[in-house]
Amino acid sequence: MSEHKITLEQLQHEQLVQVVGSTPKKRDELHVFLMGNQPTLYRLSRRHLLAFGLICSVALITLYAYWDVMMLTTLSARRDLDTSNSRQPLATRLEREVRVLCWVMTTPKYHKTRAVHILRTWGKRCNKIYFITSESDDELDTIVLTKPDSYDVLWGKTKEAFTYLYENKRHEADWFMKADDDTYVFVENLRHMLYPYSPDMPLHFGYNYKLFHNPFGNASYMSGGSGYVLSREALRLFVHGMNDSSKCRQEDDHAEDVEMGLCLYNLGVRAGDSRDLMLRNRFFPMAPYSLLMSKYNGLDFWLFKYAYYNPRACMNCLSDYPVAFHYVAPEELYVYDFFCYQLEMYGRTPVQEQLPEKILPGQLYIPPSDNRYYQT
Numbered sequence: 001m002s003e004h005k006i007t008l009e010q011l012q013h014e015q016l017v018q019v020v021g022s023t024p025k026k027r028d029e030l031h032v033f034l035m036g037n038q039p040t041l042y043r044l045s046r047r048h049l050l051a052f053g054l055i056c057s058v059a060l061i062t063l064y065a066y067w068d069v070m071m072l073t074t075l076s077a078r079r080d081l082d083t084s085n086s087r088q089p090l091a092t093r094l095e096r097e098v099r100v101l102c103w104v105m106t107t108p109k110y111h112k113t114r115a116v117h118i119l120r121t122w123g124k125r126c127n128k129i130y131f132i133t134s135e136s137d138d139e140l141d142t143i144v145l146t147k148p149d150s151y152d153v154l155w156g157k158t159k160e161a162f163t164y165l166y167e168n169k170r171h172e173a174d175w176f177m178k179a180d181d182d183t184y185v186f187v188e189n190l191r192h193m194l195y196p197y198s199p200d201m202p203l204h205f206g207y208n209y210k211l212f213h214n215p216f217g218n219a220s221y222m223s224g225g226s227g228y229v230l231s232r233e234a235l236r237l238f239v240h241g242m243n244d245s246s247k248c249r250q251e252d253d254h255a256e257d258v259e260m261g262l263c264l265y266n267l268g269v270r271a272g273d274s275r276d277l278m279l280r281n282r283f284f285p286m287a288p289y290s291l292l293m294s295k296y297n298g299l300d301f302w303l304f305k306y307a308y309y310n311p312r313a314c315m316n317c318l319s320d321y322p323v324a325f326h327y328v329a330p331e332e333l334y335v336y337d338f339f340c341y342q343l344e345m346y347g348r349t350p351v352q353e354q355l356p357e358k359i360l361p362g363q364l365y366i367p368p369s370d371n372r373y374y375q376t
């Protein structure tokens, strides 16, 4: 067998002879054979390598560009997550869940000096805002009434305004807030106060005054100055029932807020308790200093005699989440806005807030007056 034994060199030579002079492909194969055991890598031609390199670089560039976008998306998603517990998103959620239509009673005389300033401050936070007046305006969403511009027919104007809103705008909101052109409303706090209640409950809220004229027992009506808010159901009952002369005053005169309170009471709309969980007032028919400075008014101050709840002044009588103040001058609207929506108190820990529980229809409880001067 030894004569048949051939060396590796001989074998290589024989095969070399076999393939030399054949096609270039064959020569390649030989090359692979000679170079040992990594044929596949070696078989990549320069053209293939070039294509591979090109694909790699395109992929890298694409990945790099995509990475940027991905990082930005991830970061902004995390930002949303981080703020989900803070004040703004909860208020934004309530803006959709507790829709408030505001309407402001004004006259052409005050369009430019009061109404536009309301629109630029708290008014823009209502889901909708309309100005009830006797002439249209280039800057305001007005509802022009047929009743004359007179203080004496305020009750008549209120009936006409609510009727118009019910017939044309009732689908725009769940709650309907009436304010004067010198009222300031903290709309976010109004939504927070209303959140537990269903707009299908016949309810209205405001600063509760004692309703003296009522022969049926203890009841309250809402101060016109700090404004009052009707549920969708209360609006429906009011507009459908206001022509009943045994329940509501048919003439247009008399005190608008007292007539409104009497009429709503007779129509089965309940006067809600607008105080917070610590029994502090959220609506106030004065500017805040009248309440905050306990020596500003004596106990014989008329307001304390007519108050249905909390007939006194003190630091702690005013809610941390107030809803409305009255007698706020136009320039003060901007001061309130600055202090509440822009001013930061350096180093103050943000408050952890959560939504209150919903009140089921059978659970509604309205406490009686706590004013010991109360007389029916």
Ligand SMILES: *[C@@H]1O[C@H](CO)[C@@H](O)[C@H](O)[C@H]1NC(C)=O
Pocket: 216, 217, 218, 368, 369, 370, 374
């Ligand atoms: C009215 O409220 C007062 C004080 O809470 C109470 O003493 C009185 O019984 C109430 N009257 C009616 C008719 O509910």
Ligand SMILES: *[C@@H]1O[C@H](CO)[C@@H](O)[C@H](O)[C@H]1NC(C)=O
Pocket: 239, 240, 241, 243
């Ligand atoms: C109430 O009376 C006014 C004026 O007469 C009328 O326009 C309105 O349709 C009446 N409302 C109802 C519910 O009947």
